[in-house]
Amino acid sequence: MWAGAPYADEVRAVLLAHKERGALRLAGPLGAVLCGAVRGLRAGGGPLLLVPVPSARRSVAGRGQDPVRRIALAAAGELRRTGTGTGARVLAVLRQRRAVADQAGLSARQRLANVTGALEVRAGAGRLLTGRAAVLVDDLVTTGATLAEAARAVTAAGGRVAGAAVVAAPSSAFGSDGARIEALPRGK
Template sequence: MPISLFNLRGLRDAAADLMLGSSCPGCHAPGWGLCEACRELLPSKPHRLVRPGWQPASQRPDQVSMPPAIATGWYREPLSSIIIAHKDDGAWQLAHQLGGLLALSIAGLVPQDRTGLKEQRARSPGVVLVPVPSDQVAVRRRGYDHSRALASAAGRRLGLSVVPLLIRSRTAHDQVGRGRDARLASQSGTMQALNASSRPVIVTDDLVTTGATIVEAVRALRAAGCQVQGIAVIGDTPKRATGGLRSADHPDE
């Protein structure tokens, strides 16, 4: 009886589990890389990202004027485990899949014609991608800047340039147990733009919880004279889940 492709994959995954202890970063089933079941569960329909107090062109002092924001999907399984594996567990190869998800959100913020976004940008470069800066202590510990890697992977898919304009000028205080206003206040002034871009920018990140970090990124870019066209992230965290995030980079969110 001929060996089917399905059987070959089963043998491969069994060997991976036996010899290397390899498993899917989404569901932890034995095998190399993302399993087919987790791939099928990845988000594919981006939605508008909103947070309390975010208003376009707001004139109220208790609200923050924010550009359009889009998330690829909700921060839940298997996406949440995949993001954590990429950021905290050394699964750097996931930047390709996650970059593709980020590209879906970015594409929703950039006008396109019939030729497609990549071809259009190649003819007439428009926006640039600006990743939210990772905490440098975490970057040194990992030897890897996950935020820039995701922006770069998305940029390659769409033909857009990545310009790391933002740096962290100081560290925010521990945000555990703090409300939105306290987190916003603690984040204020923690980022600085190295210079201004002559082209519109889109801020990118892997996920958003309260949004305090994103608000600070937008503030710093605007203070340098940048036109922030939008915000694109992969995961949008439901309010009930924000207390249990495992993230070394954005504890303030």
């Protein structure tokens, strides 16, 4: 998993403005940061399939948009423009199959329990993933529980997860070689 930036003051402010205050023009700069994280993965050859982690239906309805999908679309465009991801495209195939609690304030164990079994690939969309490598994308990672659940859902539908890329991660996740974070957590 790769992150494009540490989740610190400026990045936090931009993510929140985009996500909670509808500053849609910020999708471009956030997409460029996500593009850098996707490049860090060095995911194998072939077209890059970016699979965004979906927002809750209620959140999308309230915001009028899905911020992670919008950022993923900007990242795919940047990958194509720079020649890094010829054929990069977004496959918004994941959906929440049940409601989950807001993750803020939950421990790592509580977050994992909260999201386990919560995602699935939309009916009929599994064929788009079968035998293809997908890069899971999200705006922020804290414990990795949501990305682990997304990986489970994509794998269950026949897809192969090449890795995950996020706009931001806690500052403690950043080493001297950038924002490489250990593998997606396993287990229930």
